[in-house]
Amino acid sequence: MTLPALEMSRIEGRDTWVFDLDNTLYPAECDLFAQIDQRMTDFVARFLGMDRAEARALQKQYYAEHGTTLKGLMTMHGMDPAEFLAHVHEIDLSPIPPLPSLCDAIAALPGRKIVYTNGSRGHAERVTKHMELHHHFHGMFGIEDAGFHPKPSQAAYDAFCDAHEIDPGRAVFFEDLERNLKPAHEMGFATVLVRSGKDWSHEPVEARPAGLNDAAHPHVDYLTDDLTGFIRQVLAFLSPLPAEE
Incomplete structure (x- = not known):
């Protein structure tokens, strides 16, 4: 432009x-965030004992309402952020x-x-x-x-x-x-x-x-x-x- x-x-x-x-x-076309996105869903599902569909819906709700899924989990569930951040950013950069x-x-x-x-x-x-x-x-x-x-x-x-x-x-x-x-x-x-x-x-x-x-x-x-x-x-x-x- x-x-x-x-x-x-x-x-x-x-x-x-x-x-x-x-x-x-x-x-954005590198699509790295797709990896992060999937790892967030995995974490939410495990942390809250949900199936992936429920976890993904809640993940997106917290993203929209709190600015990040992380902030939503901390605010609504008292989650310690360290494990979440380590998990979601363990991605392939190639x-x-x-x-x-x-x-x-x-x-x-x-x-x-x-x-x-x-x-x-x-x-x-x-x-x-x-x-x-x-x-x-x-x-x-x-x-x-x-x-x-x-x-x-x-x-x-x-x-x-x-x-x-x-x-x-x-x-x-x-x-x-x-x-x-x-x-x-x-x-x-x-x-x-x-x-x-x-x-x-x-x-x-x-x-x-x-x-x-x-x-x-x-x-x-x-x-x-x-x-x-x-x-x-x-x-x-x-x-x-x-x-x-």
């Missing part, structure tokens, strides 16, 4: 780049292809780069190492760092900004979930919604990642289905080529 240069004005003066992880930093162009684009962004995920910090570290991106980031912020408050809880964003001393007015927030950009935008972040062509119809409407047909919302400054291409446009805006004489 090509954006006119004049629309890049929301990016000007910003030097902190915040990236969601799953289905944002790597392409579907993520080499993405050298994305690595180069992120490396070229001026200032700090931080991963902020509703998953665990360990999951973020493992995925970014697999992608050979970890050395470009200045920090990782996981659900445990937010006291297990998930995006889009305001408490989560406040904890994130406090932990990394972030001024939202100087930061850009990349996400695949539209609802997670609303509080970020209200705080002053420039917001980028990363869309994909994946079919998300199996997810609750309230918590469905962005598809290619999703339109802009007032709290979404930019839409893109090409993260690398968008970052390259940002870099061109921040460092334009000199005019020919």
